[in-house]
Amino acid sequence: MESIADPVSILLVEDEEAILKLLASILTSKFPGVVLSTASNGRTGLELFKSHLPDIVLTDIKMPEMGGVQMADKIRAIKPDTKFIILTGDSGKSVHQDSKGFGFDHYIMKPVVFGVLFAAIEQCLAGIAQQRS
Amino acid sequence: MKQHLNSEKDPSRILIVDDSPTQAKLLELILSGEGYHVSVAQNGREAVDLIAVNRPDLVVSDILMPEMDGFELCRQIRRTEEIKSLPIILLTNLSDPAEVLRSLEAGANYFLSKPCDNKALVSLVRQALLSKGQRRTSGDNGEVKVHYHGQNFSIGSNKDQIIDLLLTTYETAVDKNRELLNTKNELRTLNDKLERRVEERTAELREKDQLLLLQSRQAALGEMIGNIAHQWRQPLNVLGLTIQQLPLFHDLGELTKEFLNQNVNSSMELIQHMSQTIDDFRNYFRPDKEKVRFNVRETIENSLSLLEGSLQNPLITVDIVTKDDPVIYGYRNEFAQVLLSILNNARDALTEREVDDRRVTITIFTEGNRAVVTVADSAGGVPEGIMGKIFDPYFTTKGPQMGTGVGLFMSKTIIEKNMGGRLSVRNTADGAEFRIEV
Numbered sequence: 001m002e003s004i005a006d007p008v009s010i011l012l013v014e015d016e017e018a019i020l021k022l023l024a025s026i027l028t029s030k031f032p033g034v035v036l037s038t039a040s041n042g043r044t045g046l047e048l049f050k051s052h053l054p055d056i057v058l059t060d061i062k063m064p065e066m067g068g069v070q071m072a073d074k075i076r077a078i079k080p081d082t083k084f085i086i087l088t089g090d091s092g093k094s095v096h097q098d099s100k101g102f103g104f105d106h107y108i109m110k111p112v113v114f115g116v117l118f119a120a121i122e123q124c125l126a127g128i129a130q131q132r133s
Numbered sequence: 134m135k136q137h138l139n140s141e142k143d144p145s146r147i148l149i150v151d152d153s154p155t156q157a158k159l160l161e162l163i164l165s166g167e168g169y170h171v172s173v174a175q176n177g178r179e180a181v182d183l184i185a186v187n188r189p190d191l192v193v194s195d196i197l198m199p200e201m202d203g204f205e206l207c208r209q210i211r212r213t214e215e216i217k218s219l220p221i222i223l224l225t226n227l228s229d230p231a232e233v234l235r236s237l238e239a240g241a242n243y244f245l246s247k248p249c250d251n252k253a254l255v256s257l258v259r260q261a262l263l264s265k266g267q268r269r270t271s272g273d274n275g276e277v278k279v280h281y282h283g284q285n286f287s288i289g290s291n292k293d294q295i296i297d298l299l300l301t302t303y304e305t306a307v308d309k310n311r312e313l314l315n316t317k318n319e320l321r322t323l324n325d326k327l328e329r330r331v332e333e334r335t336a337e338l339r340e341k342d343q344l345l346l347l348q349s350r351q352a353a354l355g356e357m358i359g360n361i362a363h364q365w366r367q368p369l370n371v372l373g374l375t376i377q378q379l380p381l382f383h384d385l386g387e388l389t390k391e392f393l394n395q396n397v398n399s400s401m402e403l404i405q406h407m408s409q410t411i412d413d414f415r416n417y418f419r420p421d422k423e424k425v426r427f428n429v430r431e432t433i434e435n436s437l438s439l440l441e442g443s444l445q446n447p448l449i450t451v452d453i454v455t456k457d458d459p460v461i462y463g464y465r466n467e468f469a470q471v472l473l474s475i476l477n478n479a480r481d482a483l484t485e486r487e488v489d490d491r492r493v494t495i496t497i498f499t500e501g502n503r504a505v506v507t508v509a510d511s512a513g514g515v516p517e518g519i520m521g522k523i524f525d526p527y528f529t530t531k532g533p534q535m536g537t538g539v540g541l542f543m544s545k546t547i548i549e550k551n552m553g554g555r556l557s558v559r560n561t562a563d564g565a566e567f568r569i570e571v
Contacts, residue, residue, distance in 0.1 A: 016367055016370070016371075018367075018371045019367075019370055019371055019374065022371065022374040022375065022378065023374065025378070026374065026377075026378060026381065029381065029382065029385055029387060030381065030385070062447075062448070064448050110366070110370045110373075111369055111370045111372075111373030111374070112370065112373060112374060112377075113373075113377070114377045114381060
């Protein structure tokens with residue numbers, strides 16, 4: 001799979017601190033080979049992206065300063081093949097129906113079910129491995 | 134020509150004296166319809182001339198007329214030997230009792246009230262013509278002096294004449310009285326009807342009020358559920374992650390006793406918090422039984438904590454400016470319900486209009502002996518066209534699933550009717566500003 005010299009990196013962006021901490025802890029345990037960086041809003045997420053250029057971006061949508069979709073649009077302009085996993089499900093309106101949030105690789109409903117989240121990440125990892133080989 | 138009931142060979146001749154052409158025409162129509170020969174004079178002078186030529190059997194005269202009035206006409210007739218026993222009916226509106234005396238003094242025989250009732254007119258005319266033949270031309274000539282309301286009258290009429298005139302006066306009064314009674318009965322019926330209508334209407338309004346109250350409760354309940362959903366979403370998400378961590382860490386061999394305890398503790402904390410949320414909402418929506426003293430700032434802060442979730446998500450910044458720290462005597466939960474309604478409206482306006490800088494500023498101060506709270510948003514304000522309607526029941530700009538249009542109506546009722554205060558709205562440079570004064 002991924003070569004040791006060039007580990008896959010994930011950027012996790014979530015404004016709710018408790019969720020950010022838990023997800024970070026879960027992801028490092030589940031995917032020990034992955035490099036994880038975290039941000040609590042779209043603006044710092046974008047800055048981190050520019051310096052780290054991660055392969056996968058796992059992000060919440062509604063956040064202060066800059067939302068997830070807005071950040072994703074700017075990231076795509078920098079690196080179009082970035083994989084996105086969007087965390088949704090805070091209100092009745094689904095992001096799938098929102099044209100602005102359309103066309104991402106994966107949508108994960110909150111409350112997050114590990115099986116679904118892990119499957120999405122593994123699919124992204126497999127895709128990245130394929131691209132690299 | 135119709136044969137009148139008075140079976141004389143020649144129809145009787147009647148002279149009508151009236152300066153009003155309509156009134157004269159009406160009398161003429163009625164009397165000629167009864168078969169009498171009718172002629173018309175416009176005033177007393179004309180009448181005197183006509184009488185000399187026509188020799189009528191009866192004169193029906195108005196009182197107030199130009200050139201020569203009814204009284205003077207009577208006097209002239211009584212003074213002229215050939216016609217002194219000619220019966221005279223005076224038309225009166227019976228506004229002054231002195232008129233009776235003046236008529237007697239002038240020598241009139243009968244009174245008839247204006248406006249004329251057809252039947253009364255015909256019957257009086259018949260009676261006057263009938264008694265004409267029987268009338269004594271000479272009677273006791275003793276004059277009677279009458280002093281009435283500062284005026285002196287000397288009445289030289291004979292008894293027949295006096296009795297006839299008084300009788301017709303009395304009849305007129307009886308007629309008027311009957312009319313009055315009828316009117317009174319009609320009024321009573323009308324009044325009963327109105328009372329029933331008012332009762333029905335009141336019952337309808339009460340029903341409507343009840344419906345409104347029910348709808349506002351349902352709306353508040355809907356809001357409450359929405360707010361609980363917001364309040365619960367985050368802890369539920371965290372709880373989901375925390376619980377799923379257990380089997381994951383177990384499988385990865387990282388499940389220590391310490392981790393397990395920590396995990397359970399944080400889960401229990403979340404559960405306690407969620408339980409507290411429900412209690413808060415429950416207390417909050419319990420109807421107030423009696424007025425209490427409550428601190429305005431604390432009540433606002435509590436209301437905001439209930440709204441926390443639903444204001445945080447669309448990222449609305451709420452500032453509280455406390456210039457004074459007033460206490461209100463009134464219904465605390467109702468007051469909070471008003472705040473919730475206004476804040477919910479502000480939130481909906483801010484999100485619906487996709488305002489970038491979403492702000493709500495709550496200012497607390499006192500003015501005289503009144504506590505004032507203003508809630509100002511940055512959503513651009515209430516459109517001028519609907520400014521006058523926003524407190525009307527069932528008025529809403531939101532879709533049917535969003536608003537029922539009773540929130541602000543109930544708010545106004547609560548503040549103004551239940552607490553004797555004032556709730557108003559105006560537009561500022563940034564948006565709408567609601568002002569609660571209690």
